[in-house]
Amino acid sequence: MSDTQQPGSGTHGDSHADHDHGAEGPGYETPQAAIEESEPEKTAYVMGLYTGTDVDAPDFVAVVDIDPDSGDYGEVVDRVEMPNRGDELHHFGWNACSSSCHVGGLERRHLLVPGQRSSRIHVIDTAERRRPELAEVIEPDEVFDHDLSAPHTVHCIPDGEILISMLGDADGDLPGGFLSVNDEFEVQGRWDPPGEIEMNYDFWYQPRQNVMISSEWAAPKTYYPGFDLEDVEAGNYGQRLQVWDWEDGTVEQTLDLGEEGQLPLEVRFLHSPVSTHGYVGAALSSNVFHFAEDGGRYRAEKAIDVEAREHDDWDMPMPGLVTDLLVSMDDRYLFFSNWLHGDVRMYDVSDPANPRFVDRVWAGGHFGPRHPTGEDDRAVVGGPQMLQLSLDGERLYWTTSLFSSWDEQFYPEEGDRGSVMLKADVDPRHGQMELDEEFLVDFGGMPHGPARAHEIRWPDGDCTSDVWQ
């Protein structure tokens, strides 16, 4: 495998350059076009990290070969090391996606890679997609200057601007907000009026509906050090969704999900730009909420309830902990992970308010097999966590780390042995999925020592970042 199999600029799939929508920008004209025109993913970018361990090395962006025809299939073939230790790389995003499909000259080329703990924001140039390079660094002080910290979700927004959810103020306390960065990777300032929200976490926008929805974790000083029951009792974790006027950047509605909606994390709208439907996973309550517009107002209701399970080592039933979810590009399936239990589930969402369970895979976790890919393979010492799906909906991948300090509590072996990246083959036609026992990327064998692995992205767009105008 080499870069020569990629187009010269390395920034689009061959197909994009050929497709005929009369646009020069990045991405695909519609979600269906993404399915038709994309090639099977050959390269994955995966967050790799040492923060919170005794390994004296910086975090890194791993380049993983996922081309089944390559001799390096399933290997980390390159690592872009950050210039400092202690970032806690977590989520990341592109400078441009399909939302800028009609903006000539823009390319999906630079990854914005925030340090969750450091508040440092890195820009990585993927012009050579197997040899990406660090291009720019936004230092923490430039972020603190706007009384913001703890960068999380990166979404490009139309016209080349980039928006980042920020979970805290300059002290790691509340309120959080949003940081806006321009196409030259200069901090523009705060996007939202100060004080518009308290807690923040993930967000997704649906521009044709002029709406953005954001979720809530907690103040950085609360979640950074680890999970604490005292904070549940004190109401220090979030349970609300904010519904924004996308153009004005103001909150129009606050949806309190209540006791059953504690820790609403990842927010996913359906990909169709005409849809107002979407989902959020309430991690702690282990419920998936469906939201949609109804008579000009958004409403959210519990759509999937993961039953807590008795476990010998626990003195109360163990929640599944729904930590990530995503919607397939064709908007037919919802996938989510139960990080503590150890299963990844697949639901038919052709009727979005009424998801129908169709299949699941068990791998690691507290109830799944410890050696899911075979007894001779290494043990999986975490549960399924960050998900990523191929654009054609046929391959689902995931990693096993949640957050360094929370891993230490729920999966104390993960820091010592490192994460894995696993894969299931999905049959969308028949609503089935099956673990690929031939695929395991081992982050336990990195040069500086075992590393955790977190979010996954493909060079040509994916199911958790592309948005359509």
Place this chain on the structure above:
Amino acid sequence: MNEDDAGDAEQPAGATRATLEWADGRTLSVEPQPDEPVLDAAERADAGLPYGCRHGACGTCTARLLDGDPESLDHRRPPRALKPRHLDAGYVLLCVAEARSDCRLRVGSDVLAETRPAPWRDAGDG
């Protein structure tokens, strides 16, 4: 131990000694200058201590005072990652802790984990 406590402002000339001790028995002495966080002195000595935010919010640099006067360390910024129960038990944040007198500190990534035990577990709840 807080940033407003400027009582012992007059330091003896030169540095204090902070002895770092890891769970595996390794030790290292570092000499923080007045007004220098212990973490910075440890970095000068290539101690490889864990850290994250460097402003007292994240707890990644948590250490525990083993002996020495509780007043031997002052936090230059509020130690937001520690709760009262942690401060009472002698936990400190090295990224914002300045040494006022000699002290011994338990360091390493396992110290933060001690402050946030696994919730709900039958065993080891503490």
